[in-house]
Amino acid sequence: MEITKMPDKSQIESEIQTHFQGEGIELERDEDLFSSGQVDSMALMQAVAHLEATYGLKIPPGDLVPENFRTVEVMADYVIQRR
Template identity: 45%
Template structure:
């Protein structure tokens, strides 16, 4: 996350981090690559898609369905914020 993040960005990031902590049983740094670290698999990525869509009221489709958007809490936060902004 950067110094330009808004409170909403932080709230989104915290909500995503809390979900991951609950599922993984450990806190995850917001910049940790979840796939490279072996914490999650591509199957879990689909669970992340469903979770993000349900919690944040977004639709993740097409080119947004790539692992890079789900590698870190930061990348998921950026995805959610971008999709929310495009819906506004």
């Protein structure tokens, strides 16, 4: 999806949730992606590719750490900080 205007944090969060829903994964905004076990490596890679394409980011390998992806909220913070 093409984003022309900078969305706010809450919009980014719902957009990320919608992405995961499309992959059959339901997530609360503050839910830990890792402890529940419903996100596998394929789903995580797809989420990374999705964030890059949707928000025009290039996520460097050094940023691929749990601290940037633990929850939907954390991912939105990361997107805002990287833009």
